Amino acid sequence: MEKIQRISNTNLEINFQEVEDALTKQEAFEESNRCLYCYDAPCIKACPTGIDIPTFIKKIASGNLLGSAKTIMAANPVGASCSRVCPTEELCEGACVLNHSTKPIMIGNLQRYATDWAIKNEQTLFNPGAPNGKSVAVVGGGPAGLSTSRELARLGYKVTIYEASEKAGGLNTYGIVSFRLPQSISYWEVEQVEKLNVTIKTNTKVGKDVTVNQLLQNYDCLVLAVGMAQVPGLGIEGENLEGxxxxxxxxxxxxxxxxxxxxxxxxxxxxxxxxxxxxxxxxxxxxxxxxxxxxxxxxxxxxxxxxxxxxxxxxxxxxxxxxxxxxxxxxxxxxxxxxxxxxxxxxxxxxxxxxxxxxxxxxxxxxxxxxxxxxAIGQTRHLELIEALELKHDSGVVQVNKETYQTSNPKVYACGDVVFGKGIGDAMVVTAAQQGKLAAYSIHKQFTAVGTAP
Known part of the structure; x- marks a missing residue:
């Protein structure tokens, strides 16, 4: 790794550039051809979003980068970010059969190669579904909220995201260091969702700029994907000092x-x-x-x-x-x-x-x-919002049906960090994305099964 330049003010921006270089075209071609394209591939099972990894790698080997990016992003709406921040050695690469002989396929790097190509070439990967007349409010524009919104939009729902920050993307935009995940990657994933006719209202805090009752009355369904809040206090003397x-x-x-x-x-x-x-x-x-x-x-x-x-x-x-x-x-x-x-x-x-x-x-x-x-001792929960929605929770961990992600209020679903904790789930970007997908499918199943809102 290149030595950090610690002194010169002019070098600060350089220090925040990505630490890992992308694969070259030749490196990606050679690495993709190492893949055995396993039947019943263990890497797929190890991926929380179930990306068809052998298929996207085979498409890289054949030069079909658009097809590769679509395969990745169809399964994981924040797949470009996850190519950089997923603990791949514990997930897909950890399950690669080549661990027993040589070294695992560089799945994360290949995923980055394909999605970087789509970003550079300004590809629009998906189209919105035919309108079905139903509307959904999604509170929170992070990985879980974007994932839910993307899937619902593809199913024909009119989706509006309410995001308190200046930009959507949540953790990927603001909470993961630039030298691991540049903001431009998160912005592209947000744009992919917006291109599906999803409305994103930024600088809009639910409970302040719009009330909970307004959302419950104006939408057929609500998805709570607010993530976590601020870091709690240490509870010791001197916390208010400068520095x-x-x-x-x-x-x-x-x-x-x-x-x-x-x-x-x-x-x-x-x-x-x-x-x-x-x-x-x-x-x-x-x-x-x-x-x-x-x-x-x-x-x-x-x-x-x-x-x-x-x-x-x-x-x-x-x-x-x-x-x-x-x-x-x-x-x-x-x-x-x-x-x-x-x-x-x-x-x-x-x-x-x-x-x-x-x-x-x-x-x-x-x-x-x-x-x-x-x-950096963890984060607090959005208790005020959770209680305004009158949802059952355990110290801010919203209780949901583990199959449907429906809360104690049948009109409200929840996913992402807001349901992580107390022994439930793993707080990873990729897991939040998968929960968002599953919540969207549950909402669609509820609507299509009974023909009315939950």
Missing amino acids: VYDAIEFVKETKSGRLSKDFIGKRAVVIGAGNTAIDGATCSVRLGAENVKILYRRTEEEMTAYDFEYEFAKQDGVEFRWLTAPKRIIGDETGRVTGIECIKMKLGEPDQDGRRRPHPIKGSEHVLPVDAVIK
Whole structure:
């Protein structure tokens, strides 16, 4: 990997360019011809969206890139993004039969090659279905909401997406670092949905700019796909000091082109050890931070970040302090962060999620000098909206029928991060996309079965 340029202000944008090069035409041709095109291919079964992987790879080998892109995107409405951010070594590539002899097919890279071709050549892959007279409101324009909307539009529904942010795309647009997923990729996927006559109302927050009752009254059905909210507070002294950041907002700033030069030569710590924490840490490195540490109250075995994200952070020079929890954030007389007091932890019995519960070790307090603290300890839920819809939930995890994604209100369906948690599902972009598809099919089945709205 190219060495990060840490000092010069002019190099900040360079640092946020994609870290992995795309396959060349020759590389894609050679790699696609390694595929065995297995019957009953295990890679298909390992893909949450069920992409026909041997077929799209065979089309690359034969030069049919449009057909390849259609095969990918038909199964996964955010397939261009997923080619970059899916944990392929745990999914499709992990299931490849060639793991037992040589090395797996580079499925993610080939998927990127085909979808990049479609983006570069400005392809419109699908057409809207004949109007069926039914309308659906989708709250949230992230992967789950886009997936639901795309499938419903192809089935003839009039779909309107209500998105609180300036742009649709959700996590793919704002929450995944640019050097893994450029915004242009997410924008193209949004455009593919818009071309199906889907209306996207951005800067429109449900509950503020439009009421829940208006949506329930004006549409035949509603899909809740709002994802997660902001990072919660640490609950410690000093959180309001200058130099303390919400990891989600921090990454969003870098993706929106507002690169901060405040990190050049500075020391940063990130609290947490999930994928968002890794993003916060690697962004800090690219913004010029001289030293970046991740503090985690458990051990490496309990961290929730993907293995490849962990390895990527280590390659960037990020330090990991295991069994370390923040106790208070220290500031100077100007209100600026100067340090963080931590305490060492030890693991006890497993808690509800199966991970061993950490306990503080008395007398192990110590102070780390830092200039910035990034909070990445998970995200809160959209409780106000969920309760306005009067949906059954468990601490913000909306309860749905696992087959249909219908909520306790038969007119409301839910999918994506809003239903992840409490042991239900995996919070991956590809899983959210699949749930969106399934929710759309369930809605269509409900309408066509009874001829009326749910």
